[in-house]
Amino acid sequence: MATHFLGDTAVLTGRTMRHVTRSLDTIITTVITPIAMMLMFVYVFGGAIDTGPIQYVDFLLPGILLITIASGIAYTAFRLFTDMRSGIFERFQSMPIARSGVLWAHVLTSLVANMISLVVVVGVAVLIGFRSGAGPLAWLGVAGILLLFTLALTWIAVIPGLSATSIEGASAFSYPLIFLPFLSSAFVPTETMPGPVRWFAENQPVTSIVNTIRDLFAGQPVGDDIWTALAWCVGVLVVAYVFAMVTYRRKIS
Amino acid sequence: MAAGTSEPKRGLRQYVEIVTGPIEDKRRWWQYKARMKRLPVNYRTAVDALQRYLLIFGPADGGSVTSMFEDLADLFEQSAANGTSVRAIVGDDPVEFVEMFLRNYPELDRQGAGTVGQGHRSCRGSRIVTKERVDIQMRVDQARGSAIRVQGLEKSYKELQVLRGVDFDVARGSVFALLGSNGAGKTTVVKILSTLLKADAGTAAVNGFDVATQAADVRESISLTGQFAAVDEILSGRENLVLVARLRHLENPGAIADDLLDRFSLTDAGARKVSTYSGGMRRRLDIAMSLIGNPSVIFLDEPTAGLDPEARIEVWETVKGLAGRGTTVLLTTQYLEEAEQLADRIAILHQGRIIVNGTLVELKQLLPPAKVEYVEKQPSLEDVFFAVVGDAGKDRTT
Known part of the structure; x- marks a missing residue:
């Protein structure tokens, strides 16, 4: 069984990737909200926000990227939910294949689809003036953190994807995740926030991830933030994976 | 000659070609398996049983194994020529068929008894070794039961x-x-x-x-x-x-x-x-x-x-x-x-x-005995559907 795992997962990933490439509107709707938000903040609110010496678009982009991922994984849940409801998930589970390959195919597709969305958003940011002095290593670091964040959120998305009873239920979980960057250092420096809000903003995962990416983009040395960011990502990943597996086991037995 | 009877013959010919090669060759074994799936069940079981016999005891003398399968191929070819079915040859009991077949190849059976040796009781004459018989019987149950x-x-x-x-x-x-x-x-x-x-x-x-x-x-x-x-x-x-x-x-x-x-x-x-x-x-x-x-x-x-x-x-x-x-x-x-x-x-x-x-x-x-009643038969919606669609379809095609 294990010998087929890679082959089966590749075949199934090819299938879900076709779902992405044949409904490019999902990529467009994934990126349209973050891009609109970026334009609004840069051209409307940004002027009123004091980010010190750095350009506002440079300040803003890391948060926008996280929002892109949060809205992108809603489609992961949606695709998985559709498979569950149409019965094709059961068809695969009743076939002589590596069963977990079905889930992994969705996870890998989620990673690829989100990377495409991120590239589009970064492209638009460059068009409106985003510049980075980051070297290849720093870019690699940014890509790595974003990939890890996507993976963690994807496993969160698997849970409603497997267990939801309606399409709305399958994708609603992503709203709080999209909202989370607003309560962080993504749009405004946390120093301007009142006490309890500031405390929350400074201690939630998004802030450390945003700060790390921002430092990497600026070509500055990253502080302890990167360890906090990685710890959050890995922590969320492990917890989400465990819960996703529990949900999965419950579904197939 | 009916088309159906040439099918097993072809399958067996390919099978004979495969089996004359080294049996340890896994790929050949799977190729053979894939072909087996297309053969009728009782024939498949018989050949499969023979194959398992060989896998367990191993062909010490390639020649006899080859000739054995060639004989089998001839048997099936003859039947195809006579127009008899595979079932007529194999009969209803593939185990019996395998036993009968092995009776003609005592050297295989002796060799089998020798290989299996101490742990298993081998049968006298041309009977299949007990363990193998159980094994084949199990597969036959699977095929027939x-x-x-x-x-x-x-x-x-x-x-x-x-x-x-x-x-x-x-x-x-x-x-x-x-x-x-x-x-x-x-x-x-x-x-x-x-x-x-x-x-x-x-x-x-x-x-x-x-x-x-x-x-x-x-x-x-x-x-x-x-x-x-x-x-x-x-x-x-x-x-x-x-x-x-x-x-x-x-x-x-x-x-x-x-x-x-x-x-x-x-x-x-x-x-x-x-x-x-x-x-x-x-x-x-x-x-x-x-x-x-x-x-x-x-x-x-x-x-x-x-x-x-x-x-x-x-x-x-x-x-x-x-x-x-x-x-x-x-x-x-x-x-x-x-x-x-x-x-x-x-x-x-x-x-x-x-x-x-x-x-x-x-x-x-289990139902109560039928009663004769006279009821006016209304066309069901289905009758209406076929009356309308069926005729319309004919109009277009003829």
Whole structure:
């Protein structure tokens, strides 16, 4: 069984990737909200926000990227939910294949689809003036953190994807995740926030991830933030994976 | 010479070519396995038993093994020439056939006895060694006995007891209908048999494999066509078939897909997205996907639910075709008419138990004797439908 795992997962990933490439509107709707938000903040609110010496678009982009991922994984849940409801998930589970390959195919597709969305958003940011002095290593670091964040959120998305009873239920979980960057250092420096809000903003995962990416983009040395960011990502990943597996086991037995 | 009789001959010729090579060669073994699947069951069992015998005892003298299989090939060729069937040669008992065959090759048997040696009791003369006999017997049971055996199956969802001790057997190559109203537990039975759900109590075996402990072997033997056509809407019909063929690790998935598209009259629609298909076309594609890899047992869960009368008859024809090919079919349905049309045996599932199990004739005997009444026959909606559609169709074509 294990010998087929890679082959089966590749075949199934090819299938879900076709779902992405044949409904490019999902990529467009994934990126349209973050891009609109970026334009609004840069051209409307940004002027009123004091980010010190750095350009506002440079300040803003890391948060926008996280929002892109949060809205992108809603489609992961949606695709998985559709498979569950149409019965094709059961068809695969009743076939002589590596069963977990079905889930992994969705996870890998989620990673690829989100990377495409991120590239589009970064492209638009460059068009409106985003510049980075980051070297290849720093870019690699940014890509790595974003990939890890996507993976963690994807496993969160698997849970409603497997267990939801309606399409709305399958994708609603992503709203709080999209909202989370607003309560962080993504749009405004946390120093301007009142006490309890500031405390929350400074201690939630998004802030450390945003700060790390921002430092990497600026070509500055990253502080302890990167360890906090990685710890959050890995922590969320492990917890989400465990819960996703529990949900999965419950579904197939 | 009938076309059917040349088939096993060709299979055997290829088989003889393969077997003369080194038997340890895994790839050859799998090639052989793949070909075996296309042969009639009792013939397959006999040759398979011989092959297993050789695998266990090993061909010390390649020459005798080759000549043995060449003899076998000649035997089948002769029968093809005489127009006799494979069954006529192999008979009803493949074990007997293998024994009879080995009697002509005492050197193989002696060699076998020598190899197995101390641990096993070898039989005198040309009898097969005990262990091997048990082994072959087991495979024969698998080939001849029940394709599905369900005993005391129980399942509850929280408080709700869906199955309260379900027992039934499905003979190999037969069509078995599980009849019951909505919520009777038909789908639950199918899910347990297709390893998607675990039973709370009782045992179930498919193709001789236990669904709980040998789930992977069960999945190797079955194909599930669920209650809703489980097809990928975004892919084309052909891509759906290729996908399943690749997941079943078959060679030439493209050719398999084209062949099935042709068999199910979907060639023209093959390149189209499935989301543009009609309900009947989806169901046909769904069943076509289930046939890939020639599983010996197929589960059809309410195959005609939600189909219009025309599509329903299409599906019925398909199922009848399956039965003709020797595939075991377990189908669930809410309609007695459907069970009547398709099934060799019908079991009625009611409140979590099988309350009746028998052939249609047996079931009808349970009914009170027929009374003669005169009733004005109104055309049913279906009669109207066929009257209108059938005529309109003829007008256009003639």
